[in-house]
Structure formats: C-alpha cells, structure tokens
Amino acid sequence: MSAGIVTALVGFTSSFAVVLTGLAAVGADATEAASGLLVLCVTQALGMLWLSRRYRMPITLAWSTPGAALLAGAGAVEGGWPAAVGAFIVVGIAIVLTGLWPTLGRIISAIPTPLAQAMLAGVLMPLCLAPIIAVRDAPAAVAPVILVWLAAQRFSKRWAVPLAFLTAAVVIGISLVTSDRVLDADAMIPRIDLTAPSWTWQAMIGIAIPLYIVTMASQNIPGVAVMNSFGYTVPWRPSMIVTGIGTIVGAPAGGHAINLAAISAALAAAPTAHPDPKRRWIAAFTAGWAYLVLAAGAAAVAALVAAAPAGVVETVAGLALLATLAGALTSALSEASEREGAVVTFLIAASGVSILGIGSAFWALLVGLIVRAVLQGTTLPSLSRKSSLQSKP
Incomplete structure (x- = not known):
C-alpha cells in the first residue's frame, strides 16, 4: 500500500506542471486546465482500480506526459480549445481501435524508432530550455528550485522533481506574502468544466496524429516492456x-490522454512493493485510490501554479522532462544508418514552425520519413518491420 501511495505521489508531482502547460498552450483557460488535470486523475484512477483487481497485476496508468509536452509545442490550432478537445476524442478512439484492430497497430509500428524518438526529443527541447531562460530572467525565484533538484539528484532521483515542486511552492508562497496578489479561493474548488468538441483538419493532423503516436511509442509500449521485465504479461x-475509453470520456473535461505507465510502473511492480509477485497488484490498486484523493486537490494545485512568478512553473516542467529528453535522444541516435533522418526530424520538431496551421511535430515526422526513404533508397517502412510500436506485446 505504501508503494502505491508513492507511485501516485511521484507520478502526480513529477509531471502535473507539464500537463497544465500543455493544456494551456492549446487554448485551455485556467479553469479548463484545472478540470483537465482533475479528470485525468479520475480516469486513470478508475482504470487502475479495474485492471489491477480484475487481472491481479500491478497495472498502473498515467497521463501522457510526452503527449502534454507535444501540446505545449503545438500551440493553438484552428478551432481553438474545442478543436483540441475533438482531437483528444479522436486519440481515444484510435487507442481503442489499436486494441481491437491489430492492423492499426502494425501500421503505427512501421514508424522507425529513431524517427519517433527524434520527434519526441524535438518537441521536448524548447520545454527543457525553459529553466535556462528562467534563470536569466528571474534568478532569485528559479535558482532555489534548480539547486534543490540538483541536490536531490545526488541522493534520490525519484524524488528530485517532487522536491523541486515543493521548493517552487515555497517560492510561490513567499511571492504571495511579499506582494499584493492573493490566491483565488473560488478557483481552488474542484469542478468539471465541459467543452463541446469540434473537429478541424488542422487539429486532426497537428494534434491527434502526433499525440497518438507519442502516447503509443513513449508510454504504452515501454509500459508493457517494464511489466514484462518483472514477469507480468x-x-x-x-x-x-x-x-482509450478513459481518454474519450475525459476529453470533454480537458483530459488529453491516459495510457499505461512506463517509468512509474516499476514503483508498483518491483519486488520493493512486495516480495510476492501475486500480491503486488495491491500497490496499483492503492495508487488508484490515491489518485482519487489527489484529484480533489487538482484545482488547488492549478490555482497555486497560476499564482507562480514568471518562470517558476516552466522550470519545474523543464526539469521533469530532462530524463525523457535524454532517453529520446539516445534512442534517436542509436542507429548510425538512421541518424540523418533522425537529426532532420529533431530539428524540424524543435523549430516549432507551423505550416498551414499544422504544428511542427507532424511535419518533422513526415520530412524525416522522406529523408530516410531518399537516403536509404527505400519506400515507407514495411508493416512487418519491428519498430517503435507493436500491435501486441
């Protein structure tokens, strides 16, 4: 049970800032972003409670942190926030179809791993540069956050980002005390803010497709691999x-995507949770209940973030994504034959350019595939190729 509580606390505090940043970037206001954070907690909690108890496995779920980072880089699209909500629903439908229709999984699995990871790395790069810019612009507010994160890295990497967030909370508190600003008490009350979805082709291409690919490649497939490493199928x-259903249901309230946990999955599935593998499902089950408790505080956390001095939240988000960026870059450049295409993909994704109202992530992947085909003298990857995604484990 303690492992489950730690799983929820680490998962929430280490990346909620990325979620709020991503939702705000695609058009959500403060209330809608807080609603999105709340519903993500609830939908993944309910999913964990069902899956862990039904299959007696420590199956943990999470929101798509790389997906949220992608939203932060994508920015507003034609149709605004309602169009983004429509894209989230499409992602949920695609995830369900991936489970029901193996051919879809094989189509997505044809995308070479280096290109998929290069796209992710390019999306993450601007967010990971935020702490550097923040140090220049607001050193007094940001430096304590970075120093605590660095010290924690030396002793406990797992708690480095949560401790950085606690430091940021202290900085925000000091800022409120020494200024005329006050927390909006009404905004701290948990509430669901529903948005009627709309669908634009820019949002489908610029948000839905990259979000689906990133969620599958960086969360679901690694999540299966982590569980396999501990003996669970x-x-x-x-x-x-x-x-997928959780994503569809949560989308109108602002939830962008939920998926199998990857990094945090080990917290509930490892022997440290319980010596008996047959008992570790209780850790995931407990994590589900813990996320329901955290959901009640999502609005208060969002209100605290809204009151933060400039650069503080961006610093926490950037620090939270450094490990993901490192892993994506390592994977993108691991194969010498794929490096040119991967580098081009990375640069286009990192540029943030938008063409025809479509964000850089889509263009990065498209151009990367073209460059790869030209340099290697091949067509698009075969559907039988083992790659970044698989239709089944």
Whole structure:
C-alpha cells in the first residue's frame, strides 16, 4: 500500500506542471486546465482500480506526459480549445481501435524508432530550455528550485522533481506574502468544466496524429516492456480499451490522454512493493485510490501554479522532462544508418514552425520519413518491420 501511495505521489508531482502547460498552450483557460488535470486523475484512477483487481497485476496508468509536452509545442490550432478537445476524442478512439484492430497497430509500428524518438526529443527541447531562460530572467525565484533538484539528484532521483515542486511552492508562497496578489479561493474548488468538441483538419493532423503516436511509442509500449521485465504479461486488448475509453470520456473535461505507465510502473511492480509477485497488484490498486484523493486537490494545485512568478512553473516542467529528453535522444541516435533522418526530424520538431496551421511535430515526422526513404533508397517502412510500436506485446 505504501508503494502505491508513492507511485501516485511521484507520478502526480513529477509531471502535473507539464500537463497544465500543455493544456494551456492549446487554448485551455485556467479553469479548463484545472478540470483537465482533475479528470485525468479520475480516469486513470478508475482504470487502475479495474485492471489491477480484475487481472491481479500491478497495472498502473498515467497521463501522457510526452503527449502534454507535444501540446505545449503545438500551440493553438484552428478551432481553438474545442478543436483540441475533438482531437483528444479522436486519440481515444484510435487507442481503442489499436486494441481491437491489430492492423492499426502494425501500421503505427512501421514508424522507425529513431524517427519517433527524434520527434519526441524535438518537441521536448524548447520545454527543457525553459529553466535556462528562467534563470536569466528571474534568478532569485528559479535558482532555489534548480539547486534543490540538483541536490536531490545526488541522493534520490525519484524524488528530485517532487522536491523541486515543493521548493517552487515555497517560492510561490513567499511571492504571495511579499506582494499584493492573493490566491483565488473560488478557483481552488474542484469542478468539471465541459467543452463541446469540434473537429478541424488542422487539429486532426497537428494534434491527434502526433499525440497518438507519442502516447503509443513513449508510454504504452515501454509500459508493457517494464511489466514484462518483472514477469507480468499485460492484457493488451483490455488495457487499450480501458485507456482509450478513459481518454474519450475525459476529453470533454480537458483530459488529453491516459495510457499505461512506463517509468512509474516499476514503483508498483518491483519486488520493493512486495516480495510476492501475486500480491503486488495491491500497490496499483492503492495508487488508484490515491489518485482519487489527489484529484480533489487538482484545482488547488492549478490555482497555486497560476499564482507562480514568471518562470517558476516552466522550470519545474523543464526539469521533469530532462530524463525523457535524454532517453529520446539516445534512442534517436542509436542507429548510425538512421541518424540523418533522425537529426532532420529533431530539428524540424524543435523549430516549432507551423505550416498551414499544422504544428511542427507532424511535419518533422513526415520530412524525416522522406529523408530516410531518399537516403536509404527505400519506400515507407514495411508493416512487418519491428519498430517503435507493436500491435501486441
């Protein structure tokens, strides 16, 4: 049970700032972003409670942190926030179809791993540069956050980002005390803010497709691999159906995507949770209940973030994504034959350019595939190619 509580606390505090940043970037106001954070906690909690108890496995879910980072880089699209909500629903439908229709998984799995990871790295780069810019612009507010994060890295990497957030909370508190600003008490009350979705082709291409690819490549497939390493075979079809339906249901309230946990999955599935592998499902089950408790505080956390001095929240988000960026770059450049295409993909994604109202992530992947085909003298990757995604574990 303690492992489950730690799983929820680490998962929430280490990346909620990325979620709020991403939702705000695609048009959500403060209330809508807080609603999105709340509903993500609830939908992944309910999914964990069902899957862990039904299959007696420590199956943990999470929101798509790389997906939120992608939203932060994508920015507003034609149709604004309602169009983004429509894109989230499409992502949920695609995840469900991946579980039901293996051919879709094989199509997505044809994308070479280096290109998929290069796209992710390019999306993450501007967010990871935010702490550097923040140090220049607001050193007094940002330096304590970075120093605490660095010290924690030396002793406990798992708690480095949560401790950085606690430091940021102290900085925000001092800022409120020494200024005329006050927290909006009404904004701290949990509430669901529903948005009627709309669909634009820019949002489908610029948000839905990259978000689906990133969620599958960086969360669902690694999540299965982590569970396999501890001797668990994740029920693929039920997991995709549960996370896909959870995404669809949560989208009108602002939830962008939920998926199998990857990094945090080890916290509940490892022997440290319980010596008996058959008992570790209780850790995931407890994590589900813990996320329901955290959901009640999501609005208060969002209000605290809204009151933060400039650069503080961006610093926490950037620090939270450094490990993900490092992993993406390592994977993108691991194969010498793929490096030219991967570098081009990375640069276009990092540029943030928008063409025809479509964000850089889509263009990065498209151009990367073209460059790869030209340099290697091949067509688009074969559907049988083992790559970044698999239709089933």
